[in-house]
Amino acid sequence: MKRNAIAFWGFALLFLAAILLSAQFVANEYWFFAGYVILQFIVLSVAWSILGGYAGYVNFGTSAFFGVGVYTAVFLVSAIGAPLALQIAVAAIVGAVMGFAVGLLTLRMQGIFFSIATIAVTIVVETTVTNWRSLGGAAGIQIQRPPVTAPFHSYVQMLVFVQALLVVLSVAISRYIQNSWIGRGLQALRDDELAAECTGVPTLRLKMTACVISGALMCAAGAPGAMYLQYADPASAFNLNYSVSVLAMALIGGTAHWIGPVIGAILLGVTQQLLTVTISSEVNVLVLGVMLVLFVVGAPEGIIGLFRKGRRSEGKA
Amino acid sequence: MTAGDTTLAPLLRIGALTKRFGGFTALDNVSVDIRPGERFGLIGPNGSGKTTLINCISGAFRTDPATVVFNGEDITRLPPHVRTRRGIARSFQIPRPFRSMTVIENLMVAADFTSATHLRLTAEAHRDQAMAILREMGLAAKAEARVTGLSQVELRKMELARAMATRPKLLISDEAMAGLSGSEVDEVLDLLLKLAGESITIIMIEHIMQAVMRFSERIMCLDAGRIIAIGQPSEVMANARVQEAYLGT
Numbered sequence: 412m413k414r415n416a417i418a419f420w421g422f423a424l425l426f427l428a429a430i431l432l433s434a435q436f437v438a439n440e441y442w443f444f445a446g447y448v449i450l451q452f453i454v455l456s457v458a459w460s461i462l463g464g465y466a467g468y469v470n471f472g473t474s475a476f477f478g479v480g481v482y483t484a485v486f487l488v489s490a491i492g493a494p495l496a497l498q499i500a501v502a503a504i505v506g507a508v509m510g511f512a513v514g515l516l517t518l519r520m521q522g523i524f525f526s527i528a529t530i531a532v533t534i535v536v537e538t539t540v541t542n543w544r545s546l547g548g549a550a551g552i553q554i555q556r557p558p559v560t561a562p563f564h565s566y567v568q569m570l571v572f573v574q575a576l577l578v579v580l581s582v583a584i585s586r587y588i589q590n591s592w593i594g595r596g597l598q599a600l601r602d603d604e605l606a607a608e609c610t611g612v613p614t615l616r617l618k619m620t621a622c623v624i625s626g627a628l629m630c631a632a633g634a635p636g637a638m639y640l641q642y643a644d645p646a647s648a649f650n651l652n653y654s655v656s657v658l659a660m661a662l663i664g665g666t667a668h669w670i671g672p673v674i675g676a677i678l679l680g681v682t683q684q685l686l687t688v689t690i691s692s693e694v695n696v697l698v699l700g701v702m703l704v705l706f707v708v709g710a711p712e713g714i715i716g717l718f719r720k721g722r723r724s725e726g727k728a
Numbered sequence: 729m730t731a732g733d734t735t736l737a738p739l740l741r742i743g744a745l746t747k748r749f750g751g752f753t754a755l756d757n758v759s760v761d762i763r764p765g766e767r768f769g770l771i772g773p774n775g776s777g778k779t780t781l782i783n784c785i786s787g788a789f790r791t792d793p794a795t796v797v798f799n800g801e802d803i804t805r806l807p808p809h810v811r812t813r814r815g816i817a818r819s820f821q822i823p824r825p826f827r828s829m830t831v832i833e834n835l836m837v838a839a840d841f842t843s844a845t846h847l848r849l850t851a852e853a854h855r856d857q858a859m860a861i862l863r864e865m866g867l868a869a870k871a872e873a874r875v876t877g878l879s880q881v882e883l884r885k886m887e888l889a890r891a892m893a894t895r896p897k898l899l900i901s902d903e904a905m906a907g908l909s910g911s912e913v914d915e916v917l918d919l920l921l922k923l924a925g926e927s928i929t930i931i932m933i934e935h936i937m938q939a940v941m942r943f944s945e946r947i948m949c950l951d952a953g954r955i956i957a958i959g960q961p962s963e964v965m966a967n968a969r970v971q972e973a974y975l976g977t
Contacts, residue, residue: 595833595836595840596841599829602828605808605820606820606824606826607826607837609809609817610812610841610893611809611842612837613810
């Protein structure tokens with residue numbers, strides 16, 4: 412256990428150091444633009460997996476949380492010129508509150524009913540923002556980046572580092588949950604909610620906790636997106652593609668272990684970037700769909716499911 | 729007889745409990761006291777309301793105030809997990825194990841969420857407790873096995889073990905012997921008798937007559953949501969209405 416923790420944090424530090432160093436040695440800005448998107452997807456799918464994976468509540472509302480994160484940042488910048496750290500912190504709080512509210516409204520529903528309710532939430536939130544004049548409404552809103560500080564050469568490089576910090580944070584939280592009694596409770600209620608209740612698991616409270624944490628992380632992941640694009644509009648901030656991509660990443664990676672959504676996000680994120688550059692940004696949606704179907708049929712427990720199966724059969728031999 | 733002392737306050741009091749589903753009355757004005765340490769048999773034909781009664785006691789169904797009083801406390805407003813912590817545990821008619829876990833992990837869930845000190849006790853301490861219960865249930869060899877690989881009788885025992893891991897005062901066994909062979913029925917029955925010997929109050933729902941007769945100090949027979957007989961096993965069996973409704977003569 413202890414050795415695992417040292418390895419984990421050592422790797423996390425190495426990862427952050429590598430991102431920092433890359434800002435000194437990599438000249439081509441494209442890598443940072445692409446890297447940012449992939450890191451953002453890692454945070455989103457790890458956050459999604461806390462509710463969708465551990466608890467088994469399939470949430471189609473990722474884009475609602477992500478978009479609210481973006482617009483929280485937009486609002487803070489245009490209203491008081493808030494710095495990036497404040498934008499992210501406030502977005503996380505807003506996300507937690509929103510997770511609590513959505514959870515309260517929807518978590519008593521099970522299975523497909525919960526999923527449908529989360530889609531409805533996305534539409535409600537998007538419609539609200541679309542009609543919010545001071546946030547630009549349907550036409551969108553432009554914002555200015557402040558000047559960047561050393562050691563970064565560009566604002567996007569800094570955003571990549573910030574998103575990398577969020578990756579470490581979200582993975583650490585997800586890993587903690589998985590190894591703690593919260594994780595065991597979520598796993599129990601995913602297997603059988605009534606049996607979990609009758610074994611002493613406070614299912615509603617645990618689901619709410621998962622929804623709050625998941626929502627906070629999703630909103631936090633969205634917040635730097637405003638500065639990344641210097642522009643926000645409801646149709647792209649609340650694009651249902653985020654919900655679908657994130658769900659696909661988590662499921663393809665596998666949701667039984669925290670590393671699953673990380674692997675899935677890297678694999679699909681890189682694939683999407685390659686396809687966007689080489690063919691077109693529309694094709695990647697198609698590829699996503701095909702991969703999801705292949706995995707659901709061939710490896711329902713995702714990539715880590717494949718690994719575990721391999722290890723288990725080795726152990727028996 | 730030490731168990732089921734009539735002078736003690738009841739552990740569980742069902743008071744004028746009526747449960748309706750739309751126009752259908754599943755339980756009609758059911759009142760019964762279960763005494764501490766009692767071995768209580770609950771019988772009745774299919775659809776007579778046995779499992780509904782269990783669901784009302786364990787909290788899966790909500791009921792009117794004061795209809796379910798446990799240990800002197802009205803528990804009708806408490807959700808199931810709080811009732812479990814108060815000391816009510818159950819097994820399910822159709823086993824509901826946590827399928828993604830091993831046998832011992834199933835028990836660890838109970839240990840994690842029912843011990844008041846669950847944050848302080850180490851995982852090893854929980855594991856030792858769970859192992860002790862598995863040993864008592866004769867499941868120690870299967871501790872690390874996946875529940876999906878268990879036989880029917882092992883699954884039944886696992887459910888009882890998981891219920892025991894919540895350290896209950898009252899254990900409700902909902903047809904734990906259904907679908908088992910003759911020798912397996914005896915195994916589970918011996919287990920339940922052993923648990924009763926550890927001063928746990930047990931309500932046993934069962935269709936296997938010889939098991940209910942051997943186990944129970946008192947039997948209650950339900951038919952169409954009403955109590956048609958309650959008392960000593962021999963009395964209940966001799967009751968004409970029981971024979972008509974349940975034994976189908």
